[in-house]
Amino acid sequence: MKIKYPKAGKFGEFGGRYIPETLVPAVEELEEAYLKFKNDKDFKNELDYYLREYAGRPTPLYFAKNLTEKIGGAKIYLKREDLLHGGAHKINNTLGQALLAKKMKKKRIIAETGAGQHGVATAMACAALGLPSEIYMGYKDTQRQKLNVFRMNLLGSSVHPVMEGTQTLKNAINEAIRDWITNVKTTYYLLGSAVGPHPYPVMVRDFQSVIGNEIKSQMKEIEKKIPDAVIACVGGGSNAIGTFYPLLDEDTEMFGIEAGGEGIETDHHSATLNAGSKGVLHGMLTYLLQDREGQILDTHSIAAGLDYPGVGPEHSYLKDNKRVKYDSVSDQNAIDAFLTLAKYEGIIPALESSHAVAYAIKIARKFSKSNSIVITLSGRGDKDVEVVENYLNQNVKNKK
Amino acid sequence: MSKIKNKFLELKSKKQKALIAYVVAGYPNENGTLSAIRGLVKGGADIIELGLPFSDPLADGPVIQNASYIALQKGINLSKFLSLVKKIRKETDLPLVLMTYTNLLYKQGYDKFISLARKAGINGFILPDMAIEEAGEYLKAIRKNKADSIFLISPNTSPKRIKKIVSVSSGFLYLVSVFGTTGKKEKIQQYTIDAIKNTKKLVDGKIPIGVGFGISNPKQAKFFIKKGADAIIIGSAFLRLIEKLPQKDIETKIAQFTRSLKAVTISQ
Numbered sequence: 044m045k046i047k048y049p050k051a052g053k054f055g056e057f058g059g060r061y062i063p064e065t066l067v068p069a070v071e072e073l074e075e076a077y078l079k080f081k082n083d084k085d086f087k088n089e090l091d092y093y094l095r096e097y098a099g100r101p102t103p104l105y106f107a108k109n110l111t112e113k114i115g116g117a118k119i120y121l122k123r124e125d126l127l128h129g130g131a132h133k134i135n136n137t138l139g140q141a142l143l144a145k146k147m148k149k150k151r152i153i154a155e156t157g158a159g160q161h162g163v164a165t166a167m168a169c170a171a172l173g174l175p176s177e178i179y180m181g182y183k184d185t186q187r188q189k190l191n192v193f194r195m196n197l198l199g200s201s202v203h204p205v206m207e208g209t210q211t212l213k214n215a216i217n218e219a220i221r222d223w224i225t226n227v228k229t230t231y232y233l234l235g236s237a238v239g240p241h242p243y244p245v246m247v248r249d250f251q252s253v254i255g256n257e258i259k260s261q262m263k264e265i266e267k268k269i270p271d272a273v274i275a276c277v278g279g280g281s282n283a284i285g286t287f288y289p290l291l292d293e294d295t296e297m298f299g300i301e302a303g304g305e306g307i308e309t310d311h312h313s314a315t316l317n318a319g320s321k322g323v324l325h326g327m328l329t330y331l332l333q334d335r336e337g338q339i340l341d342t343h344s345i346a347a348g349l350d351y352p353g354v355g356p357e358h359s360y361l362k363d364n365k366r367v368k369y370d371s372v373s374d375q376n377a378i379d380a381f382l383t384l385a386k387y388e389g390i391i392p393a394l395e396s397s398h399a400v401a402y403a404i405k406i407a408r409k410f411s412k413s414n415s416i417v418i419t420l421s422g423r424g425d426k427d428v429e430v431v432e433n434y435l436n437q438n439v440k441n442k443k
Numbered sequence: 444m445s446k447i448k449n450k451f452l453e454l455k456s457k458k459q460k461a462l463i464a465y466v467v468a469g470y471p472n473e474n475g476t477l478s479a480i481r482g483l484v485k486g487g488a489d490i491i492e493l494g495l496p497f498s499d500p501l502a503d504g505p506v507i508q509n510a511s512y513i514a515l516q517k518g519i520n521l522s523k524f525l526s527l528v529k530k531i532r533k534e535t536d537l538p539l540v541l542m543t544y545t546n547l548l549y550k551q552g553y554d555k556f557i558s559l560a561r562k563a564g565i566n567g568f569i570l571p572d573m574a575i576e577e578a579g580e581y582l583k584a585i586r587k588n589k590a591d592s593i594f595l596i597s598p599n600t601s602p603k604r605i606k607k608i609v610s611v612s613s614g615f616l617y618l619v620s621v622f623g624t625t626g627k628k629e630k631i632q633q634y635t636i637d638a639i640k641n642t643k644k645l646v647d648g649k650i651p652i653g654v655g656f657g658i659s660n661p662k663q664a665k666f667f668i669k670k671g672a673d674a675i676i677i678g679s680a681f682l683r684l685i686e687k688l689p690q691k692d693i694e695t696k697i698a699q700f701t702r703s704l705k706a707v708t709i710s711q
Contacts, residue, residue: 051576061545061572063502065597065622067604207508208498217501224502225623227599323546323572324499336521337550338498 044366045291046357052241055363058356060240062326065224069232074242076147081249086146093138097171098128100135100253104261104417109387110404117271117410119403120417122258124282125392131422132254132282133164137233139250141168144231151226152176154233155219157184157212157278158347159191160393160422161235166198176200176233179219183210184347191426209341212351216325236279237355240326244355251285258417259289266415272296272406275419276398277369278313278349280358282421287367288357296368298406299358300398302344303371311343314371315354316362329356345374345430346394348422376401378434381424393422394430446538446566447591447614450489451651451673460668460708461615463653464701465492465542465678468527469519470510471685476527478693479685484535485694486701489708491531492569492678495524495543502571504626506679510686521551525563532564540593540614542569545577553584560590567591567614575608582611593653595619598638605645615651615674618642620658620667626679627657636670643671659683665707677704 052058060070080086094100102123111119124132137154144152152174156162162178169176178195182204185192192202207214216239223232237247255273262270273290275283277299287297304312312318315330322331324339332340332352344350361367372380377394380401385391392400396419403418410416424431454461464483468476483491496511496519503511528539541560548556548570557568567590573581575594585592591614596605598619609616620635621627635654642652654667655676664675681697688696 059577060574061577062574063571063597063619064574064595064600064608065619067574067597068599068601208512213499217499220501221504221624225627227622321549323544323549325501326572328549328577331546333546333550335550337547338515339546 044364049241049245054357054360057327057329057359058241058244059328060326061323061328062240063224065227066240069223069227070240070242072147076143077242077246080143080146086142090139090142093142093171094135094253098134098138099126101257102126104258104265107388110384113387114404114407116408116412117414117416118412119407120270120415121390122254122286122417122419124254125390125396125420125423129164129167130425131160131164131393132251132285133161133235134167135253135285136235136247136250136281137161137164137168140233141172141174144233145172145174147231149229149231151230152233153179153219153222153230154235155179155212155215156235157215157350158426159184159188159195160348162195162200162202163191163198165233165235166195166200170199178202179205179215179222181205181210181212181215184212184215187347213339220325236281237284237357238279238325238327238353244327244357247281248284248288248357251281252288254282254285254419255287255289258286262415262417269293270295270417271410271414272298272416273419274298274300274399274403274416276300276349276395276421277316277354277358278302278351278395279353280355282419284355284357286419287361291366297366298402299367299369300402301369301371302346302349302398303373304343304345306373307371312371313342313344313349313351315352316358316369317371324353327356329359330354330362345377345434346398348393348395349398370402372398372401378431380404381427381431390420391424391428392420393424394427396421397424445591445614447490447540450538451615454489458710460672461489461651461653461674462487462701462705462708463490463492463674463676464488464681465494465676466681467494467496467507467510467514468524469496469514469517470682471513472517473523473527475685475690475693477530478690479681479697480531481534482694482697483701484537486698487705488537488701490538490540492540492542492676493528495541495547497544497547500544502624504624504679506626506682510682521547525559528560528563528565538566539564540567540569541565545570545573548581553581554587557584557588557590561588565590567593569593569595569617571595575611578611593617596642598622598634602641602645605642609646609650612650615653616642616646617676618652618654619656620654621656623657625656628659629657631663631666639667639670639672661703661707664704668708675704675708
């Protein structure tokens with residue numbers, strides 16, 4: 044089940060490189076550099092240094108005692124990626140890739156962002172390493188997340204609003220790819236999730252695997268065993284694959300939770316693995332939300348970070364092999380979990396991570412008290428309080 | 444013999460180069476596309492490329508993005524596209540090339556899609572996001588349906604890779620002239636001139652070389668022909684023109700512009 048390095052970029056039939064010819068030399072150069080540096084002692088030491096001293100690793104594995112007692116089933120642990128610098132797991136990947144870009148002597152970094160978390164993490168890593176960065180962001184997202192746009196500017200990045208199509212994450216990726224095609228010689232594209240053409244999915248997974256590796260060793264220390272289950276939210280799927288991959292060969296149940304939005308029977312969700320079909324987008328073969336003809340559909344989630352019509356190819360592979368169970372959680376259930384965790388544990392989770400929390404609340408009782416479940420809390424929810432407030436006010440109005 | 448190959452042989456005997464014109468099917472609407480194609484035929488285009496719009500055209504610049512978006516909004520889909528092709532086939536015998544993105548073929552199944560398009564009258568296919576490493580099933584379907592597979596190369600494609608691409612290409616080889624997306628207006632770059640020269644040497648007459656992306660007027664077209672292009676491919680410039688025209692003027696104005704482009708492909 045564990046594919047250490049995908050041959051020809053393929054996880055089973057998924058992944059690969061469906062890209063314009065201009066980008067072929069660029070991804071080949073990237074792969075070569077990645078293979079050279081990923082086991083290089085100095086590179087690893089430098090990355091470890093930044094992860095530890097700058098980003099704040101390792102993150103705690105916190106026993107959520109109150110939540111565990113309230114639900115009454117398995118012991119629930121939280122992997123606190125929300126405590127990282129920048130407030131999300133994204134920095135694990137941006138530090139790794141920005142360092143690689145520097146080794147490759149690239150002069151300019153571009154990235155896409157949806158809600159702004161990856162944009163902020165890119166801006167931070169680039170500022171720390173002294174690299175100029177430019178961020179593409181759908182115009183609609185720049186309006187929804189004005190504060191994050193300002194944060195990126197403060198961190199020295201320029202933000203380009205994308206006017207194409209639905210003006211969200213999907214379009215931001217399109218535009219970043221177009222920029223990359225145009226400036227291929229000088230520019231490094233710092234992709235934010237485990238998606239895109241090979242080697243991005245495997246590289247992002249490797250940089251995020253620090254999450255699962257820490258879970259493994261921390262659980263061995265605390266509980267003297269590996270976790271019985273791990274749960275993570277899945278948009279593109281980088282925090283989830285980073286959680287799952289180091290545990291794939293273990294006897295751990297795995298749950299990847301997608302955004303069920305207003306219900307996967309409606310048109311308003313982003314549950315790609317639960318409701319999608321196979322197709323080709325953004326350089327990879329994977330599950331997609333698309334119509335009968337192959338046109339990509341608009342997606343919805345209360346959590347902007349999950350609002351994407353594709354998913355990392357390794358997740359598609361793990362779904363078809365049934366190693367991971369992929370399920371979905373609705374906007375409403377995610378909001379409820381957000382409120383529950385805030386109230387009982389004093390932790391405000393990102394709405395993305397709230398999907399994983401909601402699923403844990405749902406299944407914890409099916410486990411015995413001697414079992415342990417780990418939820419990857421991929422980010423903190425300060426960015427979401429306004430969205431939640433509006434959602435709650437709207438519901439009060441609707442009930443009146 | 445393939446219609447496209449035939450066309451190049453015919454032009455060679457007349458000492459002409461090819462003018463390949465691209466329009467987006469369903470833009471500004473179905474009738475508008477038909478008028479544009481009538482204009483292209485009248486003006487003397489040699490090969491017509493028809494774009495089947497995709498929701499996420501990542502190799503395209505703003506002009507084709509916008510045209511694709513509008514065409515999709517107005518309801519273009521595969522069955523409407525195929526009936527449009529059939530209508531065009533009744534009016535012209537010119538080679539027709541379908542340009543779209545891989546997902547639309549993958550979703551139907553390569554063989555089913557290509558066979559449907561062939562039956563409607565399409566002769567060749569261009570997929571800007573199809574790399575040769577992923578093209579196994581696609582090429583099988585191309586051969587089975589006796590279609591041409593037109594691949595793209597770029598100024599940064601290595602000589603070794605160009606040879607590999609040529610070995611699976613038929614019809615013509617599409618040389619992307621600039622680093623960028625379609626319709627990028629730029630001064631002529633030395634690297635483009637070098638790319639034409641090097642590709643010509645490598646290809647050694649095995650397949651015609653079409654140069655496209657960012658060519659927008661007869662002067663540029665003439666220059667690239669002088670540098671060795673066997674065909675000039677123009678797309679965004681036609682769409683920019685269509686954008687400005689009332690429906691009734693599309694045919695005549697497109698014919699006029701086409702004539703000015705075709706003129707430079709005929710050696711004096």
